[in-house]
Amino acid sequence: MSPVAENYFGISGYAIFWILFVVAIVLFLQRAYLLVRFLKLGQPENRFDHLGYRITNMLIVTISQWCNLRTVKKNDLAGIGHSFMFWGFCLFLLSYFIFIGFGGGLGFDRLITNTTFEKVYSSILDIAALLILISLLWAAIRRYILKSPRLRGHTGAEAGIILSLVGSLMLLHILIEGFYLAGTDSASVWPPVGAALAKTLNGIPQNTALTVYKGLWWVHYLVILGFLVFIPRSKHLHILASSINVGLKSLTPKGVLTAIDINNKDNLGISKIQDFSWKDLLDGYACTVCGRCNVTCPAQLSGKPLSPRDLILNLKGYLFEIGPSLIKNNATALLSETATASANHGKTLIGNVVSEEAIWACTTCRACQEVCPSSNEQMNKIIGMRRHLQMVAMTETAEDPLKNLWTRGNPWRGTLYSRTDWAEGLDIKIVGEDSNIDTLFWVGCTGALEDRSLKVVQALAKLMKQAGMNFGILGEEETCCGDPSRRLGAEHQFQMLAGNNIQILQSYNIKKIVTACPHCFNTLKNEYPQLGGHFEVIHHSQLLAELFKDHKLNIPQRRDCKVTYHESCYLGRYNNIFDPPRQVLSSIPGLNLVEMEKNRKDGFCCGGGGGRILLEEKIGQRISEMRLGQALETKAEIVATACPFCLQMFEDAAKAKEVEESLKIKDIAELIAEATDVSGDPKC
Numbered sequence: 001m002s003p004v005a006e007n008y009f010g011i012s013g014y015a016i017f018w019i020l021f022v023v024a025i026v027l028f029l030q031r032a033y034l035l036v037r038f039l040k041l042g043q044p045e046n047r048f049d050h051l052g053y054r055i056t057n058m059l060i061v062t063i064s065q066w067c068n069l070r071t072v073k074k075n076d077l078a079g080i081g082h083s084f085m086f087w088g089f090c091l092f093l094l095s096y097f098i099f100i101g102f103g104g105g106l107g108f109d110r111l112i113t114n115t116t117f118e119k120v121y122s123s124i125l126d127i128a129a130l131l132i133l134i135s136l137l138w139a140a141i142r143r144y145i146l147k148s149p150r151l152r153g154h155t156g157a158e159a160g161i162i163l164s165l166v167g168s169l170m171l172l173h174i175l176i177e178g179f180y181l182a183g184t185d186s187a188s189v190w191p192p193v194g195a196a197l198a199k200t201l202n203g204i205p206q207n208t209a210l211t212v213y214k215g216l217w218w219v220h221y222l223v224i225l226g227f228l229v230f231i232p233r234s235k236h237l238h239i240l241a242s243s244i245n246v247g248l249k250s251l252t253p254k255g256v257l258t259a260i261d262i263n264n265k266d267n268l269g270i271s272k273i274q275d276f277s278w279k280d281l282l283d284g285y286a287c288t289v290c291g292r293c294n295v296t297c298p299a300q301l302s303g304k305p306l307s308p309r310d311l312i313l314n315l316k317g318y319l320f321e322i323g324p325s326l327i328k329n330n331a332t333a334l335l336s337e338t339a340t341a342s343a344n345h346g347k348t349l350i351g352n353v354v355s356e357e358a359i360w361a362c363t364t365c366r367a368c369q370e371v372c373p374s375s376n377e378q379m380n381k382i383i384g385m386r387r388h389l390q391m392v393a394m395t396e397t398a399e400d401p402l403k404n405l406w407t408r409g410n411p412w413r414g415t416l417y418s419r420t421d422w423a424e425g426l427d428i429k430i431v432g433e434d435s436n437i438d439t440l441f442w443v444g445c446t447g448a449l450e451d452r453s454l455k456v457v458q459a460l461a462k463l464m465k466q467a468g469m470n471f472g473i474l475g476e477e478e479t480c481c482g483d484p485s486r487r488l489g490a491e492h493q494f495q496m497l498a499g500n501n502i503q504i505l506q507s508y509n510i511k512k513i514v515t516a517c518p519h520c521f522n523t524l525k526n527e528y529p530q531l532g533g534h535f536e537v538i539h540h541s542q543l544l545a546e547l548f549k550d551h552k553l554n555i556p557q558r559r560d561c562k563v564t565y566h567e568s569c570y571l572g573r574y575n576n577i578f579d580p581p582r583q584v585l586s587s588i589p590g591l592n593l594v595e596m597e598k599n600r601k602d603g604f605c606c607g608g609g610g611g612r613i614l615l616e617e618k619i620g621q622r623i624s625e626m627r628l629g630q631a632l633e634t635k636a637e638i639v640a641t642a643c644p645f646c647l648q649m650f651e652d653a654a655k656a657k658e659v660e661e662s663l664k665i666k667d668i669a670e671l672i673a674e675a676t677d678v679s680g681d682p683k684c
Contacts (some may be wrong), residue, residue, distance in 0.1 A: 002109035003214040005678050017105050018387065024225035031232040036544045038323040042278035043267075047248040053531070055182040063090075067246060067373035071292055073290035076150075077288075079373075081135035085166070088128035088135075092169065094434045095125055104221075122177065126193040129170040136167050150291030158235045159289075173218040176213060183210035200542035206661045221430065240289045242374040245286035248279060249375035254366065255522040258380050260387070261529045265550070269388030269489065272349055273319055274326070280381055284316025286374040294370035297603040298627075299361040303620025306361040308368035308378050311354060312592060315381070318353045350385055350393075355528065357619065359385050360397055364487055364571040364610030370601055381575030386489025390481030398488045401614040405493060410445035411614050419443070420475045422454040426461055429472030431508050437472040439464075440505070443522065444516040445480050452651055453644040459673035460516050460540050464677070467552040477504055483519040486527070487597070488611035496532065498523070502533035516540040516669060517642045518570035519609070525575070539571060540669055543582040548587045556675035558590040563671070564636040565593065566650070567603030567629065568643035581642045584668050587676045594634045604630060624649040625656055631663070638664045640671060 004013040005319035060066050065086055068079035085113035098121075105107040112118050125425075140163055142148045170211040178196025180186075189195050201209060231239050262266055264482040270276060293308035294300050300307050320426075351357060362382045370375055388401075389395040420430070423445070428436055441464070464471055479497060486494035505513075513535050515521050525537035547553045565585060571577045578600050585593050598604040607623030617623070628650055632641045641647045647667055 045277035092638040179213035218627040241285035253527040270384035296367040304361040365605035390489035541581040623654040
């Protein structure tokens with residue numbers, strides 16, 4: 001008989017069961033309602049498009065636990081343990097509905113007890129309980145004894161409470177089984193753990209065993225209800241929100257930032273909690289506090305004040321602090337930053353919750369978002385705050401390069417070159433003079449105006465000519481694509497530059513564009529469509545790989561050297577272009593390609609993205625030097641790149657480390673041009 005079917009002190013067990021349940025549900029819904037009201041403080045955003053795909057993706061990613069398993073490494077197997085806990089807990093959650101809700105609360109226990117289904121399911125739960133307990137033990141050791149670096153700063157009491165609650169549920173399950181089997185004198189060997197425990201309890205009178213069983217059953221029920229009430233009030237809110245957040249992740253290309261209406265003076269960036277979208281605020285609920293973002297963030301690892309994890313958690317904490325006051329005062333997005341600060345005792349978003357140093361430290365490499373199991377999105381939050389600092393607060397950060405972009409159409413101060421100097425003697429068409437071309441070569445500011453990068457675009461142009469391509473350049477009509485402006489928060493400048501470029505490209509009926517700069521590539525391909533510019537854009541690594549595949553380039557000379565390839569964030573993580581650069585390098589006979597430990601989606605930023613190439617790096621280690629150190633560990637003679645920013649950052653790092661003679665920094669186009677005897681020396 002189910003413990004619910006009995007009377008206790010003259011009170012029906014069913015009455016006790018449902019009264020406790022209603023109290024727990026009311027407390028849960030009360031908190032859930034408040035959490036939803038907090039989210040409604042944010043700006044509207046449509047994350048319910050393609051609903052079928054979203055739901056399917058959420059179920060696949062969550063049930064398979066790919067969100068955790070995809071980041072498992074030899075030195076960090078925690079994702080496996082977390083997956084076992086998740087799968088096991090799902091089995092237990094289903095059992096609570098069947099055995100406790102349907103069987104106990106609704107009185108259908110007689111339909112389940114002593115059935116084959118009960119024995120099989122209980123046996124599965126026994127094994128799951130053991131696996132969960134082992135995983136919990138390992139989690140506790142990592143958190144409190146080994147003190148895993150990615151958990152640093154977040155090993156407080158609440159984590160211990162959650163581990164204890166889950167562990168107690170597993171132990172209670174086993175104890176309940178053991179005492180029930182002992183009290184009913186069952187000789188069954190299934191479920192195995194419960195049966196084994198029952199054998200050790202043979203000396204206990206059956207009535208005593210059944211009394212203990214009933215007491216443990218009610219304790220178990222109370223712990224389940226307590227868990228339900230505690231979770232939405234704890235730091236482990238992600239148990240409820242993370243799967244939902246996965247389903248609501250952005251479906252736009254990874255390289256696209258959210259556009260804003262620059263004519264709306266009330267929405268120029270983010271300066272208060274109500275400027276975030278409701279989805280931005282939901283990210284705080286979904287954060288698992290796993291720290292994966294922190295141990296991949298180059299800014300964090302180089303000693304800068306940016307923590308992707310704390311950015312999300314601090315915003316959540318700020319929302320919980322200021323939310324009740326905003327709701328009480330019927331405050332909406334119209335509430336000013338000053339009024340918001342006043343409601344929270346003078347605490348401001350930018351400055352108190354997130355420091356300006358942290359906002360500017362980000363290289364926008366997207367490593368944090370790539371590894372997040374909850375699909376949190378830090379980039380739009382950081383860029384949103386940069387937009388406020390640039391367009392409203394008028395910060396002095398990046399003032400000079402942005403002024404150069406206004407006046408010259410490029411960010412480089414003191415350059416001695418014009419847009420066409422690099423092409424002298426190469427007989428390259430300028431579209432304004434001869435528009436009979438198939439492909440436009442978008443040279444980019446760095447390629448055309450920075451001394452070291454001139455050699456790259458010259459090599460690429462020679463290779464395209466050798467392959468018989470009919471291409472041309474814009475020449476002096478080409479201006480910056482706008483990537484530095486947008487990443488530095490000057491959205492008004494980006495839209496002006498992009499609008500002008502789109503108009504010029506459309507006036508010449510340009511359809512296909514090739515560029516050697518991943519930042520130009522990402523902007524032209526993924527962000528210009530926001531403003532009506534739709535073009536076929538390919539990166540030079542893709543072009544070169546295709547030319548070799550079609551046998552349009554000569555067979556390269558033998559190199560006989562070791563080279564390591566550095567992944568550009570805007571080419572790799574942003575646009576999933578990993579193989580073409582490697583295919584290009586592998587086309588050179590004798591060249592031995594060795595990978596750095598951090599490669600492909602796990603690649604480490606050069607430090608130049610997000611407009612950082614235009615800013616001084618004054619805090620902590622130089623990110624470029626850290627990455628170059630990783631390259632040196634491979635014992636390679638050449639670091640190959642496919643990005644002018646990376647090339648420039650590594651050239652500077654090589655000089656700082658005094659290894660410029662022993663370690664050469666080359667773009668893949670230069671290596672191919674040298675090997676095909678178009679230019680340069682084929683020796684390493």
